[in-house]
Amino acid sequence: QTVVTQEPSFxxxxxxxxxxxxxxxxGSVSTSHYPSWYQQTPGQAPRTLVYSTxxxxxxxxxxxxxSVLGNKAALTITGAQADDESDYYCVLYMGSGNYxxxxxxxxxxx
Amino acid sequence: QVQLQESGPGLVKPSEALSLxxxxxxxxxxxxxxxxxxxxxxKGLEWIGYIYxxxxxxxxxxxxxxxxxxxxxxxxxxxxxxxxVTAADTxxxxxxxxxxxxxxxxxxxxLVIVSS
Numbered sequence: 001q002t003v004v005t006q007e008p009s010f011x012x013x014x015x016x017x018x019x020x021x022x023x024x025x026x027g028s029v030s031t032s033h034y035p036s037w038y039q040q041t042p043g044q045a046p047r048t049l050v051y052s053t054x055x056x057x058x059x060x061x062x063x064x065x066x067s068v069l070g071n072k073a074a075l076t077i078t079g080a081q082a083d084d085e086s087d088y089y090c091v092l093y094m095g096s097g098n099y100x101x102x103x104x105x106x107x108x109x110x
Numbered sequence: 111q112v113q114l115q116e117s118g119p120g121l122v123k124p125s126e127a128l129s130l131x132x133x134x135x136x137x138x139x140x141x142x143x144x145x146x147x148x149x150x151x152x153k154g155l156e157w158i159g160y161i162y163x164x165x166x167x168x169x170x171x172x173x174x175x176x177x178x179x180x181x182x183x184x185x186x187x188x189x190x191x192x193x194x195v196t197a198a199d200t201x202x203x204x205x206x207x208x209x210x211x212x213x214x215x216x217x218x219x220x221l222v223i224v225s226s
Contacts, residue, residue: 001171045218048213051211091157091212099157100157101147101157103154
């Protein structure tokens with residue numbers, strides 16, 4: 001079964017920029033995987049940040065942006081804030097109605 | 111404002127079935143797909159499956175043999191049944207609304223512990 005891989009952890013300074021990636025154990029990610037991104041703080045339900053590669057639901061700040069970079073989906077946080085310290089998960093559509101969560105990235109702001 | 115709320119037993123015995131319901135308030139369950147996701151303590155998220163308001167379902171292949179989802183449009187809720195549970199099924203279970211290729215609205219989650 002294909003594994004959706006993410007960096008285990010990232011550290012970013014307040015005000016800094018960080019790019020998280022979402023790849024496949026076999027093959028390349030494209031817009032046809034409709035990548036979406038979710039933020040989860042401890043003890044809370046996930047929150048949708050980005051869908052269909054680069055679209056944001058209303059209410060999500062524009063400092064969160066999605067893209068495809070090379071063979072991976074990417075989530076960039078620009079101007080990181082203390083409350084961005086969370087776990088971030090991507091989801092990819094694998095075809096035939098199947099979706100897979102990525103392994104998750106823990107972001108620390110310090 | 112549409113809200114989702116999971117409910118069900120917080121403790122299930124091994125080999126028995128886990129049953130949860132997600133109540134949808136502030137909007138109709140119609141014309142949407144609805145999903146279940148789970149997260150074992152300290153681990154990542156896992157997609158269990160989803161159901162359309164007309165009852166059509168799609169399950170994670172790794173759980174398909176044990177999962178049954180149903181929907182009751184008259185009560186505006188949908189349900190999950192996971193059979194033959196083991197300790198590995200201990201997790202926070204989330205229900206969510208499924209937008210076009212993404213999850214756009216989440217419940218707060220409910221912890222289910224499998225233990226004798």
